[in-house]
Amino acid sequence: MADETLDASGLNCPLPILKTKKALSKMDAGKILDVISTDAGSVKDIEAFCNQTGNKLISTTEDGGKYIFTIERV
């Protein structure tokens, strides 16, 4: 289960990334954040974000145009 959930539905690039960054910065290391996004571009972008910031992308799931990213705060 995620410790926090961020709903970025309806938001477009770069807002899902910026809001993810803000949400993670308020969390402690090891905590889990779920990000919900409807922006198809965020699939590649969240991956790139985690790649650059060191946060761990645990899973990406798609459910009817909604993407759910589970990220572990580094």
Next chain:
Amino acid sequence: MADKENNKMTIIATKGTFDWAFPPFIIASTGVAMDKEVTIFFTFYGLNLLLKDTSKLRVSPIGNPSMPMKMPFGPKWLQKIDFGPKIPNVLWNIPGAESLVTWLMKKTMAKHGVAKIEELRSMCQEFDVKFIACEMTVELFGFDKADFIDGVEFAGAASYFDEAATGDHHLYM
């Protein structure tokens, strides 16, 4: 992972139209979100992006032949039509045309969940993006420093180079 020793990024923002206000703020805010240390140097028309009042920023179809022009509302078939190549450029000289096109672009952006300029700009500031306004062009164009948002540094080209001395991302927009 980002190299913490060499993570500087600079952008030179030179354009002051509504559409070109977005790229510097989008790239800068995303850069800091991805652990870069970002400075934007605003010069010439780019200074307009730092004004408190952004309502005067306009997008113009004049001399902008690649600009798609689609209706953000109405029936689906209508929204698909790109009026850009269909409307003679001379018509955009009609007073009010720029305001109309800017209004339509704002509507389209809101519909697609694109952030407003002010929102991206304040996020940049919240994330500590450094804003430098070119002192020379502020004087040249007769800008009043009181019209600029808070947190702007006024300096010259040498200060830009000081910021750009390290790092490997330096963009001109």
